[in-house]
Amino acid sequence: MANVIGIDVGGTNLRVGVFEGHQLIQETRFQADFSHICHTHSPSQAWEKIISITSTGIRNVLVQFPDVQHIGMGFPGFIDPNTQTVAQSPNFPGLDHVNLAQDLGEVLQKKVIVENDALAAAYGEYCLAGKPDTGLIYIGLGTGLGGGLIHAGRPFAGQHGVAMEVGHIIVEPNGRPCGCGNNGCVEQYASASGVATSYHTLSGQRLSAYEIAQRADDGDALALEAYRQAAIYLAQMLATVVKVVDVPNIVVGGGMCHAWHLMKTAFDIQLETDLIPVLRGKLSVTPSHTHDIAGMLGAAQLALLHNTHLS
Structure with missing residues (x-):
């Protein structure tokens, strides 16, 4: 079986994994602060x-x-x-209508397939879960918040590639500005x-989410409140999503x-409160255990799927 690269x-x-089937052979990590680059350079320089x-x-x-x-490659x-x-990348400002697959493929002289990062993660979770017939929703909690849907064995991107962009569901009218x-x-x-923003609002201190979690574990009331607020908003959003997409398996992944x-x-x-009664007790929401x-x-498997579909 030939090796495949998933990024x-x-x-x-930037994390580059070499896979044989579903088995990770090697992972290499590179420092690549694309967010900082996009905020400090012109769009063309950043690209x-x-x-x-x-x-x-x-x-x-x-x-x-x-x-x-x-x-x-899974790209936000x-x-x-x-x-x-890439039509738009809210967390990488300025990257509008750039052709990542083409530009990177020309440099490497190899075909590159690009998918939304959360959709790639959803497909990876789906493969590792044994490809359940009921499909799967993935919620990625990282610097941003993404989502992916696997339905009838296929990743669902939507007509314009914005299906399951659940991070951009509005939960607070006229609230914090978003990218x-x-x-x-x-x-x-x-x-x-x-x-991090919630904790700064509550305490006046600027810390990372990881540092805030450490404080919460030590009993810091404001740190606990910042995470409680995050949980409530996340549950409200997910209760809305499953009313539209009736999928019982939800995996929460990402750095958080x-x-x-x-x-x-x-x-x-909050989820139990906001779900319609017919769905209460019927959802499986679990944190990812895929390391x-x-x-x-998922990026590697989608590259194979794409090439198989074209052949």
Whole structure:
């Protein structure tokens, strides 16, 4: 079985995994603060740096695995399923209508498939769960908040690549401004950056979500409140989503999974309150137990799926 590369792009790092089937053979991490680059450079300069950093990282891996023919990448943003262009990336401002698959493929001289990062993670979780017939919803809690839906065995991106962009469901009318251009999106409250903003509002201190979780574990009331608020907004959003997409399996992943124990009680209470009665007690909401490889695996498997579909 030929090796496949799956890439997971985060706000501050780039993770490149080499897979044989579902088995991770090697993972390499690169510092790649694309968010900072986009905030401090013009769009064209930022794009050049992103392509340069990404291609260099992948090339280093290809030296060890020259037989790789398929490369998949999960990238945060609205990915047009027909053209593979990044229509917009709310957390990487300025990256509008850039063709990541084409530009990166030309540099590497290999075909690259690009999918939304949360959709890639959803497919990875789906594969590792044994491809359940009932499908799966994935909620990714990281710097931002993403979602992915696997339905009838296929990733569902929607007509314009914005299906399951649940982070941009408005939960607080006229609330905090969001990178997507709206205000009050759940991403601004239930993501790592949202928790940091909530804690700053409550305490006047600027800390990372990880540091806030440590304080919460030590009994800091304001840190606990920041995570409680995140849990409530997340549950309200998810209760809305499952009323539209009746899928019983929900996996919560991303970097904030380490703090799920701080959110679970408030989340469960709010979800039970907001669900319609027919759905109460029928959802399975679990934190990911895939050691954070789902994004890379899903990207790799989607690259294979895409090429199989074309052949």
